[in-house]
């Protein structure tokens with residue numbers, strides 16, 4: 001399968017991501033076998049493993065729950081003919097896996113729809129089925145910009161013709177035609193926090209999104225940071241996003257939280273997650289329990305339970321472990337790896353919490 005030369009927010013790219021073969025797990029080699037490789041083969045083995053580690057996708061309980069809720073919603077919406085369709089939103093702080101979760105769901109949904117209904121919507125194989133449309137909002141989003149992105153996704157001819165005076169409603173209708181023509185069932189809009197509450201532009205785009213969610217025969221899935229605090233779905237006061245807020249009752253709000261191994265419920269989830277990562281890591285000297293037992297507290301302190309920081313630390317650590325020939329992870333090696341600033345800053349406070357909890361547990 002050839003990588004398309006379009007940008008990532010296009011159906012070609014999305015289709016490629018959904019339909020490319022899933023990554024293959026490299027063979028597990030022993031230390032002796034790795035040593036026996038010549039330089040080229042060793043570098044190649046390193047690259048294969050790095051790619052494999054990049055592709056790790058964990059089905060945490062939160063991810064499973066979000067998937068189930070989305071399945072319910074999409075099925076319910078399939079039968080909604082006259083009723084207003086429900087929409088969903090994932091609302092969580094950065095790096096907790098919002099984009100990963102919605103994309104993984106969307107890619108799976110794409111494959112299912114193509115398997116069930118075929119690659120084309122018509123009998124002549126003229127019109128491609130595009131079950132999922134996914135766009136990401138960026139700073140300073142306008143109504144025109146929003147539609148532009150929809151057109152870009154569908155490679156719609158209008159993507160080059162939206163200069164000059166075109167009515168927003170006409171743009172929305174044209175984009176809607178693409179949604180219907182390609183039988184798109186799910187529209188994912190990521191980084192919705194770029195809508196600024198309290199600004200005229202933000203309000204306009206929010207209105208537009210609400211209108212689209214009602215108008216298009218597809219389920220909308222939004223993701224973003226602090227959407228609730230921004231008044232996107234709550235009963236908006238001061239007119240802040242009042243339009244979206246009116247639809248508050250039809251929103252399914254999905255949440256993602258940081259891991260919390262210091263609680264009774266959180267501890268086994270954290271442990272299972274580390275065991276899951278351990279099983280997928282391809283390092284010759286790694287033993288069962290290296291992460292889940294030996295490094296459990298350390299990894300929590302470094303990542304503060306944020307999946308993005310955890311995976312970054314592990315992936316970078318694994319790269320170093322492969323390059324240096326250490327072939328396992330330990331605190332010495334991980335200390336050399338620096339990750340995102342937010343995690344580094346929170347590290348001290350988390351360490352105090354962990355030490356306190358462990359002291360209490362011992363006494």
Ligand SMILES: Nc1ncnc2c1ncn2[C@@H]1O[C@H](COP(=O)(O)OP(=O)(O)O)[C@@H](O)[C@H]1O
Pocket residue numbers: 056057058059060063092093094095096097098099100101307308309311312
């Ligand atoms: N379920 C998961 N399995 C593996 N890695 C994940 C998972 N969720 C998130 N990550 C990692 O965390 C990083 C941040 O996740 P992302 O989805 O971009 O967060 P957000 O959109 O909430 O800011 C991703 O690059 C990915 O590597």
Ligand SMILES: [Mg+2]
Pocket residue numbers: 098099100190191
């Ligand atoms: Mg994101």
